[in-house]
Every structure is written in structure tokens, then in C-alpha cells.
Amino acid sequence: MHKLFILTGPTASGKSEVSKIVAERLGCTIINCDSKQIYQYVPTITDQAEYLRTSPQFRLYGYVHPSNSYSVGLWLEDAKREILLAWEKKSPAIVVGGSGLYISSLIYGLSEIPPADAHVRQKARALLSEVGNDKFFELLLRRDANVGKIDRRNSNQLLRAFEVFESTGVSIFSWRERCPKKRPFENCEVCVLFPPKEELHPKINSRLVDMINSSAVAEVEYLMSLNLPADAPIMKAIGVREVIEYLRGNISLPEAVEAAQRNTRQYAKRQYTWLRRQLPQDAQFLPTREEMVQHLVSRLTETEK
Known part of the structure; x- marks a missing residue:
């Protein structure tokens, strides 16, 4: 039986660099599990190194247009296809990324909840954009008391709960009980690159500076030209909102960099918490890139054999 390897960890921990080394040594197929690195035309703001987008060993990087509607369910189907293709070619498969919802769907599966139609999705987004998260949460809570389980800051979960209730008249939580999850792959091994926080912060800060000094501003200008809704997934990538504020003249460029650095550090903190709590008990946590490379090469x- 094939074993699927999943390499995850907080942002800026070095997952892509580790995957590149392992892929070069063993001829592995690397499948992206970062919800922002799926997008085209924004390689700098989403930290897509050139090899991620051009090497045939690296899959699902930079392949979705920013204006396209995309979901974790669509990603899971794409990922399963790429994993099975790799195994058909006798290539070990490693899924790499730090997006919690994507990782969870791959490990535990998704409930088969009916999809919402385009009209309902548009209605939900328009309402959220008009009233904001807090009011949207309160309005939804009046219709579905189970919504209290959702973090009101999580726009994606709020939108999905609204869409399901609006489309079916049934709470998304009831659907999850009716339709238990089915694991896509039974034989998974989760590896977590988990450096000390104090080592990660300088890397986060320098990476944001490098992004801004490269083409991040031009990429955000391109996104603005598409007139995407504020809650479009790519518009939530860290750095996008901050650069938009700069381009609108509301803050200086150094202030935009500082805000993006701060928001990235906060995001990393949430990732640390999620990784500790949500992964299987046998997940392997390692603090350095060198140790992770050695571990993956050995296990693969x-x-x-």
C-alpha cells in the first residue's frame, strides 16, 4: 500500500526549501497545500519560488486565476488526482503547505454537503461586504444557533454556513452529522517543521521586506485592476490589504511593511496553535530543516522498498 506524506508547518518555516531538496534527491512529486500559492500572477505576494511554478515535479502551484471561484473541495479533488498520478508513475508523493483547512480535508476528509449555487454565494458575499463580520455573524446566529461554534473572524466559515442554510434550510452542522467524513487516504504520515517562534520572527520580517522590494506592489495593483470582492480568497493573502492601504494613500510603504510583518507573525502564532491541536497524535514534529530533510529521505x- 502506498503511503502519503504530508509536510506542514508555520509560514516561513522552510517547507518549500525542504521539499525541493527531498524532491531532487528522491525524484518525488510535490503537491501544493497552500491556499494562496494556487493562484496565478501573484508569485511574490504568495511566496511562490520559480521552481515551484516551473518544475514538473511540483504540482498545483500557480494554476488558478485570481478571479475564479475555488474551494477546499475542488482542491481536494485536484490533490487526489495528482497523488494518484504520481503513484502510477512510481513517484513518492509529498503534500506540502500550511493551510489548515486543506490539510484537515486531506487527513480527515470532507462532509458531502450540497454545494451552494452561484446566486447564493454572490448574495452571501455581498451581505458580508456590506455589514461586516460581526453583524453578519449576528444575523446568521438568529437563523442557526449552531453558528456560535464558528469564530466570527473567519469569513470563509461564516460564508459557507450562510450558503448551506440559505440553500437547504438546514444547518451546516446538521449536514456534517448526517454525512460523516470519509478519509481520502488511509495511510498518511504527517511531518511538521516546527522551529522555535523566536527563530521564525526574523525570517518573517525579512521575507516581507524582500517581497515589497521585489514585485509585490505591482502584483497588488494587478489584483486591484480585477475589481475582485474584498472577501475573495486571494485578497486575504497577507500583504495584499496592507499594500492596498498604501496604494490608496492611507499609510506609507514602511507602515504597510510593518503591518504585514505584524499580521504574518500573528498568523504564524495561530498556525502553531492549530498544528499542536488538530493533527494526528503520531505526527512527527522536528525543529530544523536539516532534521526534516533527513527524516523524510529516510522514511521515503x-x-x-
Whole structure:
């Protein structure tokens, strides 16, 4: 039986660099599990190194147009296809990224909840944009008391709960009880690159400076030209809102960089918490890139014998 390897960890921990080294040594197929690195035309703001987008060993990077409607369900189907293709070619598969919802769907599966039609999705987004998260949460809570389980800051979960209730008249939580999850792959091994926080912060800060000094501003100008809704997934990428504020003249460029650095550090903090609490008990946590490379090479070599 094939074993699927999942490499995750907080932002800026070095997951892509580790995957590149392992892929070069063993000829692995690397499948993206970052919800922002799926997008085209924004490689700098989403930290897509050129090899991620051009090497045939790296899959699902930079392949979705920013204006396209995309979901974790669509990603899961794309990921399953790429994993099975890799195995058909006798290539070990490693899924790499830090997006919690994508990782969770791959490990535990998704409930088969009916999709909302385009009209309902548009209505939900328009309402959220008009009233904001707090008011949207309160309005939804009046219709579905279970919504209290959702973090009101999580726009994606709020929108999905609204769409399901609006389309079916049934709470998304009731659907999850009716339709238990089915694991896409039974044989998964989760590896977590987990450096100390104090080591991560300088890397986050320098990465944001490098992004701004490169083409991040031009990429955000391009996104603005598409007139995407504020809650479009790519518009939530860290750095986008901050650069928009700069381009609108509301803050200076150094202030935009500082805000993006701060928001990235806060995002990393949430990732640390999620990774500790939501992964299988046998997940392997390692603090350095070197240790992770050695571990993955060893485990992949063992399983391919």
C-alpha cells in the first residue's frame, strides 16, 4: 500500500526549501497545500519560488486565476488526482503547505454537503461586504444557533454556513452529522517543521521586506485592476490589504511593511496553535530543516522498498 506524506508547518518555516531538496534527491512529486500559492500572477505576494511554478515535479502551484471561484473541495479533488498520478508513475508523493483547512480535508476528509449555487454565494458575499463580520455573524446566529461554534473572524466559515442554510434550510452542522467524513487516504504520515517562534520572527520580517522590494506592489495593483470582492480568497493573502492601504494613500510603504510583518507573525502564532491541536497524535514534529530533510529521505526510502 502506498503511503502519503504530508509536510506542514508555520509560514516561513522552510517547507518549500525542504521539499525541493527531498524532491531532487528522491525524484518525488510535490503537491501544493497552500491556499494562496494556487493562484496565478501573484508569485511574490504568495511566496511562490520559480521552481515551484516551473518544475514538473511540483504540482498545483500557480494554476488558478485570481478571479475564479475555488474551494477546499475542488482542491481536494485536484490533490487526489495528482497523488494518484504520481503513484502510477512510481513517484513518492509529498503534500506540502500550511493551510489548515486543506490539510484537515486531506487527513480527515470532507462532509458531502450540497454545494451552494452561484446566486447564493454572490448574495452571501455581498451581505458580508456590506455589514461586516460581526453583524453578519449576528444575523446568521438568529437563523442557526449552531453558528456560535464558528469564530466570527473567519469569513470563509461564516460564508459557507450562510450558503448551506440559505440553500437547504438546514444547518451546516446538521449536514456534517448526517454525512460523516470519509478519509481520502488511509495511510498518511504527517511531518511538521516546527522551529522555535523566536527563530521564525526574523525570517518573517525579512521575507516581507524582500517581497515589497521585489514585485509585490505591482502584483497588488494587478489584483486591484480585477475589481475582485474584498472577501475573495486571494485578497486575504497577507500583504495584499496592507499594500492596498498604501496604494490608496492611507499609510506609507514602511507602515504597510510593518503591518504585514505584524499580521504574518500573528498568523504564524495561530498556525502553531492549530498544528499542536488538530493533527494526528503520531505526527512527527522536528525543529530544523536539516532534521526534516533527513527524516523524510529516510522514511521515503524505507516505504519505497
